[in-house]
Amino acid sequence: MSAELAGFSVAKESGIRLNVDQVARINLTLAVGAATETIEVQARTALIETATGSIGQVVTAKQITELPLNGRNFMSLLFLGAGAVQTDGEQGSMRQGVGSAISLMGARPTSNNFMIDGTSNTDTALGTPAAVLSVDAMEEFKEQTKTYSAEYGFSANQINLVSKSGTNEYHGALFYFGRDDALDAKNFFDSPTAPKPPLDQKQFGGTISGPIIKNKTFLLLNYDGTRIDRGYSAFTTVPNPEELAGRFTRTIIDPVTGQPFPNNTIPSSRFSRLAQLVLRNGWYPAPNTDAPQGNYQYSRTLPQTQNQFTVRLDQDLGSFGRVFARYTRTNYENTAAGTLNEGIGDSLFVQKNTNWQVSHTWAIKNNVVNVFRLGRVEAEANQEGVACPQSDVDSLALTGVFTNIPDPQRGCPGVGIQGYAGVGGPVNDYTSSNQPMWDVSNTTTWITGDHTLTFGANYRRWWLQRDLANDFLGNFGGFNIGFTGSYVADFLLGYYGSNGVSVFQPGPFPVEGAVGNPREYNFMYFAPYIQDDWKVSSKLTLNLGLRYDYRNVPYETNDRMGWRNLDYAPGGLLVADEKLAPGGIVDGAYYQEAGRRTPDNPDRYKAFAPRISFAYRTSESGNTVIRGGYGIFYDSAEGREIDGAADIYPYVSRGSYQQTLNQAEPLQTTDQLFPSFTSGGVATPAMNTFLAVSMSPEPKNPYVQQWSLGVQRAITRTTSAEVNYVGSHGANLLMRIQVNQAFEYTPERPTVAERKPYPNFGVYIDSTWSGWSDYHALNATLTHRGRGLLASVAYTWAKSTDSKSAAAGIGANETAGWQGFLNNHDVARDHGLSSFDVAHRVVASFVWNLPFGKGERFGKDASGF
Template sequence: MIVSQRSFIRTAHFARFSLGLLCLATLLSIPSIQAQTAVATLDGTARDESGGVLVGVAVTAINRATNETKTTVTSQTGDYRIPQLLPGFYDISAELPGFKKFTVSNIELRVQQTARVDLVLQVGDVKDTVEVIGQAPLLQTEEASVGTVIDQKRVVQLPLNGRGFLQLAFLIPGVSQSGPGGRTATSRGTFNGDSAISVGGNRENANVFLLDGTMNTDRNYNTFAIGPSIDAIQEFKVQVNNYSAEFGAQGGGQINVITKSGTNSFHGAGWGFFRDAKLDAKNFFDKPDKPIPPFDRQQFGAAAGGRIIRDKLFWFTNYEEFRQTKAQTSLATTPYPQIRMGDFSNYRDRNGNLILIYDPATTKVCSTCATGYTRDQFPNNVVPTSRINPVATKLLQYIDLPNQPDVLARGVGYFFNNFAQVERQDSMTHRIDYIYSQSDRFFGRYSYSRERAFAPGSFTGQGGNAKPLVQNLTLSESHIFSQKMFNEFRFGGMRFRSFKLPETAGIKNIHKEVGITGTDELDADPDRWGVPSMSVNDSFGFGGGGEVSNQRNNSFHFVDTFNLIHGRHSLKFGEDILREQLNIKE
C-alpha cells in the first residue's frame, strides 16, 4: 500500500471478496463450511445398532457454562448439523420414539472446529438412557486444513515469561521463532515484538492475526495489534497451511484468538507477578564495583465474569498492567578529549603507526605525485582551534567521553553504559453476550491497549520513545433460519495510533542549537528534534535518536457468511470486505 509522506494524507483501501459456491463430492457426509469464524460446528449421523440411518432424531447440544441450548433433527440421510456453537464444553443428547435416549457428556468444542459425533441408538423405552462418558478426543475429519488449537488450560497453566500468549504457538509443528534483529521483531519499538513468529517456513511478516474472527493485524509490521491478556483468552488457533478460501491475505499462519465470555456462574481472579534486581546476579559485562543494573518488572491485573440474566445475558471484563525497567548493556566508541580539541599528535592506526593530518587549505598541484596534488601537514599534527568548525565543537558535546581504560586506534575509547529501557502497558477487554433464542445470538467485545516504551541509545540523550495505542471492536450476530440455513455477520473496527520519536523531540531543537543551516523543515517539526546522525569511518558514530513516525490508522472489517445444506451437499456464500486507512507522517 502507498502511505503518505510528511503532512500529506493518502487513504489506501482494499477489499477481498470471498463470494463463492462450494459444492463437495456427494460421497462426503456434510463437509465443513467453517469460515474465519469464532465458533464451532457439531455434526454427525444417527444410526441404529444394525447400522441403518435414523430419520427425525431430535439432537440437542447444551453449553455447560451458559446453558445455551440448540436442537435439530436428523435428515432423510440420518445426518444432523448444529452450527454457531461457542467454544466450550457441551452435553449432547439424541431422542427418538422407540429408542433409548442417547447422551454424550462433556464434549469439548474448539474455535473453528467442525466436530463429528456419530450417534448409535438402541431399541428400548425412551425413558431409559444410554450415557457415554469419557468420549475419545474428537478427530478433525471434516476439512483438510492443518492447524492446532491451544486451549484455555494450556493458555492459563503453562509458565510464560512475560505472559505473552503467542509463546505457546511454539508448541505447534511448523511454528518457529523468527531470527534476531528482524524488522518485525524490532520496528514497533515495544515488547510487542514477541509476535514475530515464522509459520510454515514463511517470513515473520507473512501472518494474519484475528481477534474473535475480525482483523487484529498491525499492517505496518504484520504483528498482532492487540495482544490480549492470557486471562481474557478462551483459546486460540494457528492454521499452518491448507486453510480454506475464507482465509488468506498472507501466505503464512492464520492466528485466530477467541476471548472469554461470561457464564451463569460468577468467576473472578486477581494476580500479581514481580521481579526485583536485588534478587539477580550480575551478567558478564556488568562492572564488578558498581550496583546491579536495574531489572524490575511488575505485572498485575484482574478478570471477572458472570451473568446479568440467567441463560440470556452475560458479561466478562479484564484489566492488566505491565511495568518494566531493564538496564541495557552498551559499549560504544567515542573520541578522547585531545582529538576533540584537534590534537592528533598521538593519532595512530591499529599497528601503532602515526597517522599524519594534512591542512586542506594548502592543497597544491603536483605533477609528479600519484594523486596529482600535495598538501602540507599540520605542525605537530595539531589542528589549530581557530580552524575547527564551531558546529562540530557543539555537536561533540552530545557525545559522552570514554569511561573505560582502553585506548583504541585513531584516538577513540569505549563509553560503557547501563541506561535503562522502560516499558509500560495498560490493556483491557470487555465483552457482552446475549442469547435471544435458540436461533439468535449476539456478542460485542471492546479491547484497548496503551503502550509506552523508551529505548536508550549508545550515548546520553540519543534514545527513542514509542507510544502505540490500539482500540479494537468486534460485533457479531448469528441467526439460524432453519435446520438447513444459517448466517453469521461480523463487524470489526480497529484504530491504531503510534508515535515513534527521538528522546529530545519537542524538547530541544539540536539542529538549530548547534548552528546547522538549511534545516528549516526540521526546525518547524518538533517531532524530528533529535541528535543528527553522523559517522566517522573506522572510528565512531552517533546520533539518530530513534525512528520518527506518526500514525493514525483505521480498519473496518465486514464479514458475512450464509450456509445452505441440501441433502449431503453444502453450499456457502460469503463476503469479506476489509477497508483500511493508513494515515502516516514520517
C-alpha cells in the first residue's frame, strides 16, 4: 500500500496480509521530502479489528495444514472459536464426510451458510457443506457468527472458505498417512481365538501449482483420496434351528383353531411365503456359541472410499482485472451394516458433490472495485442397497406393491423377530436426493471521502429433488405379540404384531412411469443490499447496512403437494394438484382442492434486514477497541422438512399394518398383505393408517436477531485479548408438530381414535413456522501471533433455550425425526434448554515453529538440508 501527496515523500507499506472478509486499518505517515523519495516499512499483522463491529474467527493456512485433523476434514477446526458446540443431528449420518452437526452461537445446526470463494457450497436440506474442499487446496476460512455487514445473508452464520491459487513459482507436495491394526488391541467382544478385526486406513494425495504464463496465468491441481477398511466384532441372538424348522419344546397354539399344534410342531406347509424365503436363503445363521443370549458371534469389515479433486485457473487481465475459475468435486462411498446379512442387508451411501465458480474482480478506478461471481453447486446423495433377486420377489407374491422395481430400489424385505437379530434388507432403502443450485452475485465497493459504500445483490435458484420412497417390499419388523405363544412361531406362520409391517405403496394416483414418489421443489432467493462503513472520526467507525431477503414460497414442479386445511374440523389436506379433482380424490371430507400452488405468505415482501455496528478506538494508538452491533438475519427455513408435503396419499401411501391380542377383526398373515388401493378412489378411515405430512397453510419468514458488545485490546505487539457479550433471539423457526396427538383419556372418549383431533387421519405431522430460541453468552479469547508461535485460547459461558432444537426434533434429547413435543397441543411447555446447550467450554490450540533450519535461530546457515 502506498500514499503520496505533493511536497511529501511516498509512503509505502509492504507485506500486508488480508484474511478473508477482513477490514484492516493501515496508518501511513507522510514525511516532508521529494516525491521521488520512498519510505518503505514492513507491515505486521493487525491483531485487533478497528473498523467493524463484527465477530468472527479466522483459521489460517498454517492452522489448517499444521493442526492435527483426524480424517483431514476442516470441519473439526470450526470448534476452535468461541461459541461453537458439537451436537447430535442428521448432518453426520445423512451427509457423509462432513463430520458432526455444529451449533454456532446458539443457532441451529441447519443455520450455517457454507461458501467457497464467496459462492454457495451449502447442502440446503441439512445445512452442511456439499463439496468438501481438501485442506491442501484451502488458503484459509472464516467463521462469521456475528457479521453485521449487509453483504452477508441467507443464514444466521457464515463459513467462507478461500481456495489456494497458483503463483509465479512452481510448488508441489505429496502426502501419505497410513494406519493399520498392528498396534490395536482386541475389544471386549472379540473372540479370544479369532483374529483381530482388520483396520486399514490410508489417506494420500498431492498438490501442484505454478505459472502457465509468468505474471499472467496460474494453475493449481489438487487430489485427496481416502480408503478405509474397518472391521468390527459383535454378539447377537438368532433363533434355534429346531424352532426355525417348526419344532418347539413348549406348547404352540394355532391361532386358526385355538388348539395346540400336535407335538408342538408346525407343519412346513403352514409356513408363510416370507418364512419360506428366509429359510430357503439361510438368512438366519445357526448359533455358534452356547450362550442363551448372544448365541451368535460374528465379525464384519466395512469399506469407505472418498475422492476429492480441485482445479483452479487464474488469469491476470491487466487493467481489466483478474478472473479465476475453480472446479471442485467430492465423491464418497460408505457401506453400513443394516441387518445381520452381509450384502443384502447392507446400505451403500453414495454421494457425488460438485462446486464450480467463475469470478471476476475489476478495479474500475482507484476507489471503485467490482466483483462478479457465478457458481453452481450440486449435492447428490443416495442410499442404495443390493437388489433382491426377482425370483425371491416373485415367490412372496405380494399384492398392493410397486411392480417392475429396478435396481437398486428393489431391496429385500426386512424381517425382525422380537428378541432376535434383524435379517433381510435394511430399513429405508432406497432414497435419493439432489440439490442443484445456481448462485449469482455482484458486489461493488466505492470509497468516497470518509465513506466506504458497498452495494450489490445475490440471486440463488435451486431445486430439491427427492425420492424417499423405500421399503417397497415391506419391512416386516413386527413379530412381537406371541399369538402362538412364541415370537418365532408367529414369524413362521406370518402373524405380525403391534410393531407392525411398514411399506411404501402406490396410491390410487401413482406417479406415471415412476417407482416411488419422485418430486422436485422449487426455491428462489433474491437479496439486494447496501452497506456504508462511515469513518465518523479517527476513533469511531459506524457500519450501517440494509439487506432485503426475499424468498418464494416453495412449490412442487408438478403440484404434488398439500398442506393442512385449518377450516375443516375433522381434518383434511388441501391438495395443490388440480388433476385430482376429476378423478374423484377430492371429496370434501379428507381432501379438498386448494386451487393454488402454495399457501400465501404476505410477510415474504417484508423481509428487510437492518444492520448496524460500530468500532470505537479509545485512543489514537488503537490498542483498545470497543465494538458492538445489532442485526436481523433471515434464516434458511425449508431444509429437508418441506419434502414431506409431497410424500402423501393419493400418490403413495406409507402403509403401516398392526395387529393386537383380542382384536375384533380376524388375524391376518403376511401372505394376505398388502391391500391395494382402488384406482381413483378416496381413502376411508379404515385405510388411513398411513402417515400424513403437510405444510402449514401460514408460512412465515424465520429470522434471528443478533447483538453483541465487547472490547478488544492489543496487549503486546504479538498478543491480543477479546471479551464479548453476545445474544440472539430466533422467531418463526420451523418445527414439526404431531397435530393429531390424542387428548387425555375421558370416560366419554375411551378409545385413542375418539380422542384424536382429526379422526380421519392417523399420525399427522405438520411443519409450522412457530418456533423460537434465545441465546446469551460471554466469550473471552486470548490470541498470540509471533516468534514462530500461533496460539489461541477461547472460553465460552453460555445458555441456550428454545422450543425445539431442530425442525425435525433431531438432537441430543430429540433422537427421532418424527417425534414432536410431549404435548403437541401446548408446545410452550417444552421450552427449555437447547439440545446443544453447553454452559462452559474451553478450547485451546497452538502451532509452534521449532527454531531450527533456514531462517531460524539454530541452523539458519546450514546447507544441504
